[in-house]
Amino acid sequence: MARCHCRWCNVFICMCSPCICLVLLFIYASIMVCMDMQSTISPSRVIEEDRFVAPGTLRNNSFAPLPxxxxxxxxxxxxxxxxxxxxxxxxxxxxxxxxxxxxxxxxxxxxxxxxxxxxxxxxxxxxxxxxxxxxxxxxxMNIRDYATLIQPDGVCGAGAKDEREPPLLLLAIKTTELNFKNRQAIRQTWGQVGWMAGQKRNSSRGDEGGGYIRRVFLLGKENPEELGVDLSELLQIESQRYGDILQWNFKDTFFNLTLKDVLFWDWFSRSCSQTRFVFKGDDDVFVNTPNMITYLQEQLKKPKAHRTMKDFMVGDVIGAAIPNRVNNSKYFIPDTFYQGLYPTYAGGGGVVYSGLLAKRLHNISKRIHLFPIDDVYVGMCMIRLNVYPIHHDAFLTFDFPGKEKEERCSYHRILLVHKRNPNQIIKLWEDVKKTQTQCQGVPLRNAAKKEKKDKKPKQAKL
Structure with missing residues (x-):
């Protein structure tokens, strides 16, 4: 009887084992499919804001494309x-x-x-x-600790002594020791500090408003032997007169422009706690500052602005750019140094971002190795924060298209245009002031367009 019972047990086991294995295999496959579907629907969860998001490339309404x-x-x-x-x-x-x-x-x-x-x-x-x-x-590229040679007199750059409210905008302008004429042209025109009225447009309600502006110029150190002259004393005199020079003791080269961003963010985080916005740009741009004031005031009046300001950056956005492989270009990056596309970034000729974002960029930059192209590096930092810059057609970092600049009110419809010498900047400012009445109310370029989130790829820095 025992032998018969044992024989039936063996038969039962032989018959049921494959079925049990199939059931377990089906359960395992179902779990894996569900997990895969879940990762497809929601590729990641939002971790703390200074954490990275993984895995893979994100393309939805909340996150920027991640190379x-x-x-x-x-x-x-x-x-x-x-x-x-x-x-x-x-x-x-x-x-x-x-x-x-x-x-x-x-x-x-x-x-x-x-x-x-x-x-x-x-x-x-x-x-x-x-x-x-x-x-x-x-x-x-592994060194970020540089001595500060000259600092502005003011806590957060040169500004008015009788400010009645926190500064709306800090103009942070990259320059070099040699470019005194550029700095002087900016001081006399669009870079004036103190209270500045905005520009009333058709889309504006009530008066034009205004805001306080501060200014700082960002410099490295020139090599006197290579330059043939030591400009240190002249720069000290300039600083004593205008109080808007911020200079660090690193060699001022094109590839070291990234250092100006990183060191500026550190200085800003310590010195500019109440400043609402930062304009970071080159010393050869023309900015329609009244338009900029009005535009930024409009951003602050938008619904839930107190939440969106921590992510705010606007400029000429370049997406899916390819590293320049032309070895005689100053933007040349060989594939032995970097491989892959560039992240989405705003052209470095001129970009505006919130003071809150500047502090977040400072924190996240501590986890990203320096890159030779400064605006690309800022894009890398933005990607790590899962933030996407806003494109606005009034930022002309590649100048006006066609003959548009010959139109009477063309410079009243922009926020910024790149590549203007000191004489042109002074003349443009005078012209804008003279035509202010007849061009009052003109809208910004393509102001009705929404943010461009699917902009066609451009070749990076030809």
């Missing part, structure tokens, strides 16, 4: 910057390291990843093949 190169778990290429940033990204990836704590010394992690990558034999061989100016950039 795949930023989140590859295994990098088989030989691009130096990608190797550096991959180490940082892995550390802060909330999926790979869900228990990473915020608030520790991020600069230590940057130095550690730099040391690890640069000491690899393959890296050393590739670095020797890079152009000399990029090798020089690599030699300094």
């Amino acid at each position: 795949n190169t930023f989140w590859k778990l295994h990098w088989h290429g030989d691009a130096f910057w990608n190797h550096l940033q991959l180490s940082i990204d892995r550390h802060f990836n909330p999926i790979l390291h869900p228990n990473t704590k915020l608030g520790f010394d991020d600069s230590t992690l940057l130095r550690q990843s730099f040391s690890e990558v640069i000491n690899l034999d393959s890296t050393k061989k590739n670095l020797d093949k890079l152009p000399q100016h990029i090798q020089e950039f690599v030699g300094y």
